[in-house]
Amino acid sequence: MEPVSSPTAKTNLLDALAIGASLTCVLHCLALPVLIAFLPAWSAWLALPEISHVWALALAIPFSLGVLFRAARGRRWFAALWVGVAGFLLMAVGLSLHGSWMEPVVTSFGAFVMAFGHVMNWRQRSYRRA
Numbered sequence: 001m002e003p004v005s006s007p008t009a010k011t012n013l014l015d016a017l018a019i020g021a022s023l024t025c026v027l028h029c030l031a032l033p034v035l036i037a038f039l040p041a042w043s044a045w046l047a048l049p050e051i052s053h054v055w056a057l058a059l060a061i062p063f064s065l066g067v068l069f070r071a072a073r074g075r076r077w078f079a080a081l082w083v084g085v086a087g088f089l090l091m092a093v094g095l096s097l098h099g100s101w102m103e104p105v106v107t108s109f110g111a112f113v114m115a116f117g118h119v120m121n122w123r124q125r126s127y128r129r130a
Contacts (some may be wrong), residue, residue: 014067015118021060022087022115029104029111032106053095053107060101061088064114071121087114 009075043128065084090110 018064019118022111029108080117083114084117
């Protein structure tokens with residue numbers, strides 16, 4: 001086990017946090033509307049303003065892409081970074097579809113793509129060490 005202060009351990013932690021954030025986004029996009037549909041009394045209490053989605057994306061972009069860019073630059077392997085960029089572009093397109101049934105579909109797919117980029121990054125780092 002590597003000490004937490006090692007660069008690899010820090011990057012593993014950042015990738016794990018980014019994957020968790022992507023999956024939380026998917027859970028929010030898919031499960032919360034279903035829950036609200038089945039519990040109409042909660043819909044006003046759980047309603048989030050639309051700007052909260054924009055802020056979540058704005059906070060995730062520098063965090064996730066920063067981790068992927070740093071790893072890509074160090075290894076000269078940019079595939080995970082490009083997958084991450086594609087995921088964020090899909091999430092941004094999903095946000096622009098506000099009110100459409102496609103919004104949660106495209107946004108969730110973008111979050112899965114972003115999480116896949118971090119998994120690729122994680123696996124590549126493990127592969128390089130072995």
